Amino acid sequence: MIKITLPDGSAREVASGTTPAQIAADIGPGLAKAALAVRIDGEVRDIMRPLEVDTKLALITSRDEDEALELARHDFAHVLAEAVQKLYPGTQITFGPSTDDGFYYDFAPSGDPFTDDDLPKIEEEMRRIIKADKPLRREVWERDDLIALWKKNGETFKAEWAAELPENDEISVYWSGDDWMDMCRGPHLPSTGKLDPQAFQLTRVSGAYWRGDQRNPQLSRIYGTGWLNKKQLKAHLVRLEEAAKRDHRKLGQEMDLFHFQPEAQGSVFWHSQGYVMWRELEAYMRRKLDGADYKEVKTPQIMDARQWEASGHWGKYRENMFVVPDEVPSVDDDAPVISADADMMALKPMNCPAHVLIFRQGIKSYRDLPMRMAEFGCCHRNEPHGALHGLLRVRQFTQDDAHIFCREDQIVDEVRHFCDLLDGIYKDLGFESYAIKLALRPEKRFGTEEMWDKAEQNLRDAVHEAGRAGEEYQWEELPGEGAFYSPKLEFHLTDAIGRTWQCGTIQLDYVLPERLDASYIGEDGARHRPVMLHRAILGTFERFLGIMIEHHAGRMPTWLAPTQAVVATIVTDANDYASDVTEKLKAAGIRVSADLRNEKINYKVREHSLAKVPNILVVGMREAEEGKVALRKLGQKEQMFLSVDEAVAMLTDEALAPDLKEQNT
RNA sequence: GCUGCUGUAGCUCAGUGGUAGAGCGCGUCAUUGGUAAUGACGAGGUCGGGAGUUCAAUUCUCCCUAGCAGCACCA
Numbered sequence: 001m002i003k004i005t006l007p008d009g010s011a012r013e014v015a016s017g018t019t020p021a022q023i024a025a026d027i028g029p030g031l032a033k034a035a036l037a038v039r040i041d042g043e044v045r046d047i048m049r050p051l052e053v054d055t056k057l058a059l060i061t062s063r064d065e066d067e068a069l070e071l072a073r074h075d076f077a078h079v080l081a082e083a084v085q086k087l088y089p090g091t092q093i094t095f096g097p098s099t100d101d102g103f104y105y106d107f108a109p110s111g112d113p114f115t116d117d118d119l120p121k122i123e124e125e126m127r128r129i130i131k132a133d134k135p136l137r138r139e140v141w142e143r144d145d146l147i148a149l150w151k152k153n154g155e156t157f158k159a160e161w162a163a164e165l166p167e168n169d170e171i172s173v174y175w176s177g178d179d180w181m182d183m184c185r186g187p188h189l190p191s192t193g194k195l196d197p198q199a200f201q202l203t204r205v206s207g208a209y210w211r212g213d214q215r216n217p218q219l220s221r222i223y224g225t226g227w228l229n230k231k232q233l234k235a236h237l238v239r240l241e242e243a244a245k246r247d248h249r250k251l252g253q254e255m256d257l258f259h260f261q262p263e264a265q266g267s268v269f270w271h272s273q274g275y276v277m278w279r280e281l282e283a284y285m286r287r288k289l290d291g292a293d294y295k296e297v298k299t300p301q302i303m304d305a306r307q308w309e310a311s312g313h314w315g316k317y318r319e320n321m322f323v324v325p326d327e328v329p330s331v332d333d334d335a336p337v338i339s340a341d342a343d344m345m346a347l348k349p350m351n352c353p354a355h356v357l358i359f360r361q362g363i364k365s366y367r368d369l370p371m372r373m374a375e376f377g378c379c380h381r382n383e384p385h386g387a388l389h390g391l392l393r394v395r396q397f398t399q400d401d402a403h404i405f406c407r408e409d410q411i412v413d414e415v416r417h418f419c420d421l422l423d424g425i426y427k428d429l430g431f432e433s434y435a436i437k438l439a440l441r442p443e444k445r446f447g448t449e450e451m452w453d454k455a456e457q458n459l460r461d462a463v464h465e466a467g468r469a470g471e472e473y474q475w476e477e478l479p480g481e482g483a484f485y486s487p488k489l490e491f492h493l494t495d496a497i498g499r500t501w502q503c504g505t506i507q508l509d510y511v512l513p514e515r516l517d518a519s520y521i522g523e524d525g526a527r528h529r530p531v532m533l534h535r536a537i538l539g540t541f542e543r544f545l546g547i548m549i550e551h552h553a554g555r556m557p558t559w560l561a562p563t564q565a566v567v568a569t570i571v572t573d574a575n576d577y578a579s580d581v582t583e584k585l586k587a588a589g590i591r592v593s594a595d596l597r598n599e600k601i602n603y604k605v606r607e608h609s610l611a612k613v614p615n616i617l618v619v620g621m622r623e624a625e626e627g628k629v630a631l632r633k634l635g636q637k638e639q640m641f642l643s644v645d646e647a648v649a650m651l652t653d654e655a656l657a658p659d660l661k662e663q664n665t
Numbered sequence: 666g667c668u669g670c671u672g673u674a675g676c677u678c679a680g681u682g683g684u685a686g687a688g689c690g691c692g693u694c695a696u697u698g699g700u701a702a703u704g705a706c707g708a709g710g711u712c713g714g715g716a717g718u719u720c721a722a723u724u725c726u727c728c729c730u731a732g733c734a735g736c737a738c739c740a
Contacts, residue, residue: 104735113668113669114668114669115669115670116669116670203734204669204670204734204735205668205669205670205734205735206668206669206734206735206736207667207668207669207735207736207737208667208668208735208736208737209667209736209737212736212737213737214666214667214736214737214738218667218668218736218737219668219736220668220669221668221735221736223734223735253676254676260732261731262713262730262731262732265731265732312740313740316740317740320738320739320740349740350740381739381740383738383739384666384667384737384738384739385666385731386666386667386735386736386737386738387666387737387738387739388732389733393739442740483740484740485740568700570697570698570699570700571697571698571699572697573697598696598697598698599698599702599703600696600697600698600699600700600702600703601698601699601700602698602699602700602701602702602703603698603701603702603703604700604701605700605701606700606701606702607701607702608701609700609701610701616700618699618700620699622699630699630700632700637700637701639700
């Protein structure tokens with residue numbers, strides 16, 4: 001007999017080998033039906049797996065949503081694999097986990113990869129397997145037997161995987177009924193019938209590399225979204241639609257903010273309306289940096305390749321750099337435009353070496369430190385075609401970059417100050433919540449272990465001292481994620497619909513000052529090496545504006561809105577008055593335009609609302625006679641009836657950037 | 666770069682082996698209308714580029730290119 005303790009503290013004695021399912025049935029038929037899995041000493045396990053020792057046990061039902069979803073998605077993945085092997089014999093199975101919203105499974109097809117057209121048929125087969133309510137049964141195998149079986153069945157990927165599982169691991173397989181099985185750690189639901197056949201959808205196919213490595217064969221991945229019930233699935237699909245509506249690429253076109261075209265792929269053509277937002281954001285950032293005692297610089301776009309060799313980028317980063325021959329092109333028709341022996345230059349992929357070169361001009365004293373050197377630096381990186389994505393991943397971008405040269409004993413203070421500056425800016429810009437992560441040393445890196453220990457500890461200390469190493473900031477350390485020259489703090493924004501974006505970063509670099517021989521004279525009169533903090537808050541203007549557009553669904557706060565107000569007339573007799581009002585707003589610095597077209601007011605209101613203009617000032621003869629305006633805020637039905645002066649005062653205040661607003665009050 | 670899908674008017678998209686269609690937008694005219702679409706008429710397209718099959722290709726095939734969704738990459 002063994003002793004089972006339940007969450008309410010009650011205990012019962014059962015025979016060894018009893019399953020949690022039996023215990024659930026013992027407690028009541030309702031629970032027996034609802035029970036999906038069981039938590040034993042913190043570990044989720046199958047409900048059919050016999051108990052052999054005294055344990056604390058908690059039954060999991062669909063009310064334990066996180067666990068239930070995880071189980072269901074994992075099971076969907078298995079059902080998917082079973083369906084595919086049934087429909088396409090000869091397809092090898094490899095690996096299929098759950099994801100944030102569903103599941104996927106990677107296959108090695110015997111012929112061509114899967115296409116979208118295959119999905120409905122596979123879904124149908126999956127539903128059939130679910131309806132058949134096949135029991136899922138766990139079985140422990142000897143490694144060699146299993147490898148032999150995989151090999152016999154032509155499952156070479158599974159055989160490879162089985163051979164590499166850790167020595168001491170118990171190797172389990174799960175049977176679906178008696179006719180299909182997969183190697184899996186589990187846990188699983190007791191049977192396929194626990195899944196809701198209406199709660200999943202196969203969404204797309206994709207290539208994916210075996211074990212995530214580009215050098216390995218590419219497999220054919222099938223993605224699905226999976227939930228506990230139809231209602232959840234539907235809600236998820238609605239969320240996806242909502243996200244698609246606020247896609248910055250779509251809004252960028254609709255609002256005439258920017259465009260891309262093949263002649264400059266991955267580089268943005270900012271239209272005047274979009275560039276207004278850029279200029280406002282840049283002006284805001286410049287004020288914040290000035291206030292935080294940064295010194296702004298501007299450095300060359302193109303530098304000699306030898307400089308990039310010295311910084312180490314030519315060796316490690318060249319494949320992402322745009323290289324330019326340092327030669328006057330030949331105009332002779334027969335000659336090649338560029339001779340084979342031209343010297344090479346490169347467009348800067350980052351600003352740091354140039355900033356070190358500025359630092360190196362003249363002799364620096366410890367009194368000059370910390371030196372905070374900022375640049376809105378336009379960089380070019382030759383990103384792989386498949387990586388480009390609207391404003392979020394581009395080839396030409398402008399970073400709100402800065403490098404802080406300081407002594408080692410100043411690092412913690414500087415990082416802490418940076419955290420405070422960033423915090424204020426994110427909040428000003430409408431992002432209340434963000435996460436902080438510490439990315440630790442990667443496998444391939446410059447520098448000594450001692451240096452990395454020191455650098456990582458400094459960043460860790462700084463975040464703790466800034467009081468931001470807690471739950472509120474989802475503080476965690478990410479092993480292996482650092483840059484090759486330094487560990488980094490990453491700042492991840494959460495937007496209005498819960499997605500996260502890495503924007504800010506600060507990196508503690510001992511390497512570059514060494515490589516480029518930066519030094520200062522210390523109190524002792526000797527030369528010392530400064531450390532260098534690479535940091536950005538927005539990351540890049542392109543990316544950040546893309547995130548802002550999606551965050552606000554295009555309805556930018558007034559200070560950033562391309563057009564802040566439109567004065568729209570009802571009748572042409574009010575045109576002169578409308579022009580007067582427009583001029584007054586313009587004089588107050590408001591970005592305003594007059595809409596005097598011979599159109600109905602309904603039409604004008606609709607059009608400017610769709611254009612997401614935050615303020616529509618409607619004027620007809622009534623307003624003209626009384627010297628007033630009817631102000632309609634974007635998205636609101638009711639209007640305010642104000643004198644022109646009141647409207648000017650109100651909009652002027654509303655149009656102030658957040659930092660200027662604070663000063664005013 | 667890899668896998669799959671897509672490319673038709675300024676935008677969103679329909680369509681066909683016999684050289685094209687809608688809605689919106691744009692232009693003209695009428696209309697002066699009080700808060701999310703006034704009506705009529707009109708002008709817009711080498712159907713992404715190249716090659717092939719065919720009497721005939723926007724349509725079928727191949728290559729290229731760009732975009733989209735993933736993968737890999739993001740120093």
